[in-house]
Amino acid sequence: xxxxxxxxxxxxxxxxxxxxxxxxxxxxxxxxxxxxxxxxxxxxxxxxxxxxxxxxxxxxxxxxxxxxxxxxxxxxxxxxxxxxxxxxxxxxxxxxxxxxxxxxxxxxxxxxxxxxxxxxxxxxxxxxxxxxxxxxxxxxxxxxxxxxxxxxxxxxxxxxxxxxxxxxxxxxxxxxxxxxxxxxxxxxxxxxxxxxxxxxxxxxxxxxxxxxxxxxxxxxxxxxxxxxxxxxxxxxxxxxxxxxxxxxxxxxxxxxxxxxxxxxxxxxxxxxxxxxxxxxxxxxxxxxxxxxxxxxxxxxxxxxxxxxxxxxxxxxxxxxxxxxxxxxxxxxxxxxxxxxxxxxxxxxxxxxxxxxxxxxxxxxxxxxxxxxxxxxxxxxxxxxxxxxxxxxxxxxxxxxxxxxxxxxxxxxxxxxxxxxxx
Amino acid sequence: xxxxxxxxxxxxxxxxxxxxxxxxxxxxxxxxxxxxxxxxxxxxxxxxxxxxxxxxxxxxxxxxxxxxxxxxxxxxxxxxxxxxxxxxxxxxxxxxxxxxxxxxxxxxxxxxxxxxxxxxxxxxxxxxxxxxxxxxxxxxxxxxxxxxxxxxxxxxxxxxxxxxxxxxxxxxxxxxxxxxxxxxxxxxxxxxxxxxxxxxxxxxxxxxxxxxxxxxxxxxxxxxxxxxxxxxxxxxxxxxxxxxxxxxxxxxxxxxxxxxxxxxxxxxxxxxxxxxxxxxxxxxxxxxxxxxxxxxxxxxxxxxxxxxxxxxxxxxxxxxxxxxxxxxxxxxxxxxxxxxxxxxxxxxxxxxxxxxxxxxxxxxxxxxxxxxxxxxxxxxxxxxxxxxxxxxxxxxxxxxxxxxxxxxxxxxxxxxxxxxxx
Numbered sequence: 001x002x003x004x005x006x007x008x009x010x011x012x013x014x015x016x017x018x019x020x021x022x023x024x025x026x027x028x029x030x031x032x033x034x035x036x037x038x039x040x041x042x043x044x045x046x047x048x049x050x051x052x053x054x055x056x057x058x059x060x061x062x063x064x065x066x067x068x069x070x071x072x073x074x075x076x077x078x079x080x081x082x083x084x085x086x087x088x089x090x091x092x093x094x095x096x097x098x099x100x101x102x103x104x105x106x107x108x109x110x111x112x113x114x115x116x117x118x119x120x121x122x123x124x125x126x127x128x129x130x131x132x133x134x135x136x137x138x139x140x141x142x143x144x145x146x147x148x149x150x151x152x153x154x155x156x157x158x159x160x161x162x163x164x165x166x167x168x169x170x171x172x173x174x175x176x177x178x179x180x181x182x183x184x185x186x187x188x189x190x191x192x193x194x195x196x197x198x199x200x201x202x203x204x205x206x207x208x209x210x211x212x213x214x215x216x217x218x219x220x221x222x223x224x225x226x227x228x229x230x231x232x233x234x235x236x237x238x239x240x241x242x243x244x245x246x247x248x249x250x251x252x253x254x255x256x257x258x259x260x261x262x263x264x265x266x267x268x269x270x271x272x273x274x275x276x277x278x279x280x281x282x283x284x285x286x287x288x289x290x291x292x293x294x295x296x297x298x299x300x301x302x303x304x305x306x307x308x309x310x311x312x313x314x315x316x317x318x319x320x321x322x323x324x325x326x327x328x329x330x331x332x333x334x335x336x337x338x339x340x341x342x343x344x345x346x347x348x349x350x351x352x353x354x355x356x357x358x359x360x361x362x363x364x365x366x367x368x369x370x371x372x373x374x375x376x377x378x379x380x381x382x383x384x385x386x387x388x389x390x391x392x393x394x395x396x397x398x399x400x401x402x403x404x405x406x407x408x409x410x411x412x413x414x415x416x417x418x419x420x421x422x
Numbered sequence: 423x424x425x426x427x428x429x430x431x432x433x434x435x436x437x438x439x440x441x442x443x444x445x446x447x448x449x450x451x452x453x454x455x456x457x458x459x460x461x462x463x464x465x466x467x468x469x470x471x472x473x474x475x476x477x478x479x480x481x482x483x484x485x486x487x488x489x490x491x492x493x494x495x496x497x498x499x500x501x502x503x504x505x506x507x508x509x510x511x512x513x514x515x516x517x518x519x520x521x522x523x524x525x526x527x528x529x530x531x532x533x534x535x536x537x538x539x540x541x542x543x544x545x546x547x548x549x550x551x552x553x554x555x556x557x558x559x560x561x562x563x564x565x566x567x568x569x570x571x572x573x574x575x576x577x578x579x580x581x582x583x584x585x586x587x588x589x590x591x592x593x594x595x596x597x598x599x600x601x602x603x604x605x606x607x608x609x610x611x612x613x614x615x616x617x618x619x620x621x622x623x624x625x626x627x628x629x630x631x632x633x634x635x636x637x638x639x640x641x642x643x644x645x646x647x648x649x650x651x652x653x654x655x656x657x658x659x660x661x662x663x664x665x666x667x668x669x670x671x672x673x674x675x676x677x678x679x680x681x682x683x684x685x686x687x688x689x690x691x692x693x694x695x696x697x698x699x700x701x702x703x704x705x706x707x708x709x710x711x712x713x714x715x716x717x718x719x720x721x722x723x724x725x726x727x728x729x730x731x732x733x734x735x736x737x738x739x740x741x742x743x744x745x746x747x748x749x750x751x752x753x754x755x756x757x758x759x760x761x762x763x764x765x766x767x768x769x770x771x772x773x774x775x776x777x778x779x780x781x782x783x784x785x786x787x788x789x790x791x792x793x794x795x796x797x798x799x800x801x802x803x804x805x806x807x808x809x810x811x812x813x814x815x816x817x818x819x820x821x822x823x824x825x826x827x828x829x830x831x832x833x834x835x836x837x838x839x840x841x842x843x844x
Contacts, residue, residue: 035623036654039642053813056629060810090659091619093629109619109734109810111630151811159816166843167642168815171635171736174623175812197513197531201457201596207478207515208533213593220461220589232458237512312531314593340788340819342841345767345799366762376836377767388482388531389573390597391475393590394581397762414798419764421588 006286006293008404009323009359016297016306016328019280023301025254027332028184035173040226041183042333043163049156049176052149057116059088059106061144064125064133065116066103068141079126079134088113103133112145119144152176162334184333188230189222189325190249191215194260194270195312196237213314213390214259221318225326227255239269246277250305255325260312270309274298278307288404289323290355291316291387297324314390319361319399343416344398346380347372348409354402363396364417372412380415396420428708428715430826431745431781438719438728438750441702445723447676449754451607457595462648463605464755465585471578471598474571479538481510481528483566486547486555487538488525490563501548501556510535525555534567541566574598584756606755610652611644611747612671613637616682616692617734618659635736635812636681643740647748649677661691668699672727677747682734692731696720700729710826711745712777713738713809719746736812741783741821765838766820768802769794770831776824785818786839794834802837818842 007015020026030044059065066082074080082103086096088110097114098104104113112119121144124137152158158172165181173181193214201211215232222229230253235241242258249256258270274282278298287295296309308324310317330336346366354360364380371378380400385392398417402409409415429437442448452466481487488504496502504525508518510532519536520526526535534541543566546559574580580594587603595603615636623633637654644651652675657663664680671678680692696704700720709717718731730746732739752758768788776782789801802822807814820839824831831837 035638036641039645054632054810055627058632058810060808089630090617091631109617109632146808146810150808151813158813164843165642166816167639167646168736168740168812168842170642171639171740171812172816174633174638175635175736177623177626177633179624195512195531201599202601204599205477208511209513210476210480210531211596211599213597216457216596217589217593219458220587220592223461224589314590314597318590318593340790342766342788342819342843344764366764368762386482386568386572388476388480388568390590390593391573391580394588394594397764420590421586421764 006288007284008288012284012287012297012324013327013331015283016299016324017331019283019299020306020328020332023279023299023304025299025304028187028329030182031185032180033183035170035179035181038165038170038173038181038183039167041165041181042226042335043159043161043165044182044184044333046160047158047173047178047181049152049154049158051177052154053151053175054146054148056148057112058146059108059110059112059119059144060146061119061121062108063106063119063121063144064103064135065098065106065112065119066135066139067098067100067115068118068139068143070100071118071120071135071137071139074135074138076136079136081128082133082135084127084131084133086113103135117141117145160334160338162336162338164335164339186227187254187329188252189227190230190253190256191218191222191232192242192245192249192256192258193234194237194242194258198234198260200234214312214317217314217318217390218257218259218321221321225322225329237269239273242269242273243277246273246307250277250300250303250307253305255306255308257308257310257321257325259310259317271296274307274309287320288358289320290358290360292320292323293358295320295324313387315363315393316387318393341418343418344378346378346415346417347375348411348413348415349379349381350411351408352382353408354406356407357404359404360402360406361399362402363392363399365395366397366417375414377414380417393420428710429706430710434706434709434719434746435749435753437705438721438746439753441705441721442728442750442754445701445721445726447721447726450609450751452604453607454602455605457592457601457603460587460592460595460603460605461589463587463603464648464757465581465583465587466604466606466755468582469580469595469600469603471574471576471580473599474576475573475597476568476570478570479534480568481530481532481534481541481566482568483541483543484530485528485541485543485566486525486557487520487528487534487541488557488561489520489522489537490540490561490565492522493540493542493557493559493561496557496560498558501558503550504555504557506549506553506555508535525557539563539567582756582760584758584760586757586761608649609676609751610674611649612652612675612678613640613644613654614664614667614671614678614680615656616659616664616680620656620682622656636734636739639736639740639812640679640681640743643743647744647751659691661695664691664695665699668695668729672699672722672725672729675727677728677730679730679732679743679747681732681739693718696729696731709742710780711742712780712782714742714745715780717742717746735809737785737815738809740815763840765840766800768800768837768839769797770833770835770837771801771803772833773830774804775830776828778829779826781826782824782828783821784824785814785821787817788819788839797836799836802839815842
């Protein structure tokens with residue numbers, strides 16, 4: 001029996017990152033895209049603001065721009081009377097300034113005249129005739145207005161390289177006058193499923209056959225990470241065919257993933273193919289993770305292509321795709337540093353054993369109907385199921401991680417749940 | 423001064439839902455799409471499995487299929503010797519069955535022969551010659567194998583109407599032989615920004631002018647919710663132009679959102695346009711939420727179009743788009759019932775006041791560097807900023823909600839943070 005030489009997940013990512021950086025594939029290529037098309041793309045540089053936002057002092061209410069100290073002592077029974085100096089038009093610079101004792105009508109968003117430092121809401125004001133306004137409320141400077149630069153100051157960083165662009169970021173970029181943004185080009189991924197037992201999803205499997213699950217699942221994972229999928233192939237277990245498919249895919253893609261080959265014989269074929277087609281050879285021959293042990297990784301310098309042999313079990317294949325392909329992408333694009341990993345705290349609903357010597361990923365659902373009385377936290381309910389089942393992952397809300405040295409978790413123990421859904 | 427007749431958020435959604443259901447726009451249209459294109463789409467019906475997955479008993483290990491009771495008492499020093507009856511080929515039905523005393527080689531994923539009810543891993547077996555195998559480990563029935571139907575049983579529901587399709591769901595659908603799925607057609611959204619002060623993002627604003635933030639922000643929100651955006655328009659504040667734009671957009675879209683018009687005069691124009699162009703008239707003239715009070719809603723039966731006047735302030739516009747447009751979409755597609763709303767528990771990092779009589783949405787960041795000693799939870803740090811600023815939303819990780827009757831939250835108080843990022 002051939003023993004696998006296994007890496008930890010971190011060691012495997014370190015090796016892969018080093019191989020890619022040395023091989024000239026460290027930072028993904030970049031492109032300029034319109035802000036309107038930037039949703040979920042990854043910023044390829046820090047974005048600095050080159051002006052104050054807003055560029056002028058602005059009213060945040062419909063009301064009267066005033067000199068705040070003029071309103072000291074004003075109240076419901078004792079208004080301050082001010083001279084109406086004019087009216088601010090939306091989108092225009094007022095052609096007058098305010099002196100002490102004066103006010104001017106300013107709509108929400110209007111530019112304040114020189115000298116004004118607060119806005120009295122119309123609700124607290126009463127015009128008298130055409131040239132006087134009574135203000136019934138005292139105001140401190142800055143009230144009901146924003147100053148130039150209050151949103152963003154010139155020179156400030158809007159967000160850092162590695163940022164996944166959100167809707168509000170698109171608005172922020174527009175506010176700063178940026179209509180394009182430099183983002184990373186998504187990697188092109190080629191997905192190959194292997195197995196003599198595999199038939200296409202539209203076929204009715206004969207006894208002994210199963211439908212191809214991994215092509216669609218990996219396609220979904222790749223798309224949800226923002227990658228392009230250049231092709232899908234289902235092939236029988238033949239080292240020759242696999243070699244040809246991988247060789248051809250490597251020419252046009254950044255990452256080739258081969259799923260299947262969990263059994264010893266098949267794994268050897270995948271490993272031999274990766275070994276022979278990559279300049280690095282297969283440098284990871286197995287991972288100390290559960291599920292996902294039979295994972296093989298190599299990198300080819302001439303084609304700048306990563307080739308990964310994923311386990312055949314669907315849950316393991318999908319999880320490892322996230323951990324390896326999305327994991328290395330995040331490292332190389334800077335997202336790993338800038339992105340906050342948001343996880344939900346929960347308590348274990350039952351005991352669960354870890355797999356000795358391996359980092360164990362356990363699928364769980366979150367039970368919000370049995371919130372812990374003392375902790376106030378939802379329960380993490382393990383989704384149990386033997387390897388090879390796909391429904392466990394579909395049914396799970398997320399996963400918990402038990403480290404290499406953990407023996408397991410006890411009922412009631414506190415855990416962090418990494419979310420699987422959007 | 424005209425007082426707003428305000429609805430609670432729930433009342434507004436109830437009114438809108440009732441108007442849409444009565445007006446024949448209750449459930450969105452559906453379409454069949456390939457499973458390969460179903461990522462993030464919303465299932466329009468319960469999906470039932472019409473067969474057992476897997477359809478046969480399967481090995482989950484490379485090993486020897488056995489009759490489990492034959493191995494009772496087997497151990498490292500005392501193997502059970504079995505007759506090798508054959509070898510299972512991947513993807514094929516074994517042409518032999520197992521009787522007591524027999525075994526057969528079965529690779530991972532291979533179909534078990536009739537009579538086998540467990541698999542001994544190769545690591546615990548030793549072939550002797552060509553026809554005998556020593557098994558060094560006792561096995562209970564079901565060990566290292568999955569039974570037909572273990573993943574999903576015939577007739578079981580794979581997932582319910584309203585499910586947002588995930589990568590693993592795509593795999594699950596393929597496993598069940600479903601190559602297409604009935605999903606809801608995304609709504610077509612038309613986005614109109616109004617304001618005399620607004621210039622396009624590529625322009626350098628003159629004093630008093632600001633760049634259009636809401637078009638890009640709302641486009642992003644719409645796309646991230648899966649909607650189609652049929653058009654974007656920036657227009658000056660003119661009731662005539664607005665009327666024409668909205669009327670024309672209503673003919674080709676499901677939802678028209680108008681942002682801007684936060685100030686009293688502008689709001690009146692938006693309200694008048696919605697009132698005149700919808701068969702229902704504007705039935706919500708303001709919302710008891712902060713931010714987002716100046717929100718106007720109407721529904722037109724003939725065109726089956728929802729018309730919404732959103733606040734001009736970007737944060738309010740983006741938040742209200744989520745709450746109203748995505749909110750009603752989730753109600754009508756069933757996602758509101760089937761989707762688990764995952765939120766992160768945290769403790770307030772500082773006191774924060776609610777807005778009396780209004781449901782208050784407070785943007786926060788999650789601080790994982792100052793985890794509470796007793797609670798073990800991250801801190802929710804309010805992102806403060808006056809209305810009209812966009813950066814607050816871009817900087818936030820999520821928001822907390824204070825109810826109409828809440829006075830506010832104290833430092834250390836426990837809160838649920840609804841996430842803004844993916």
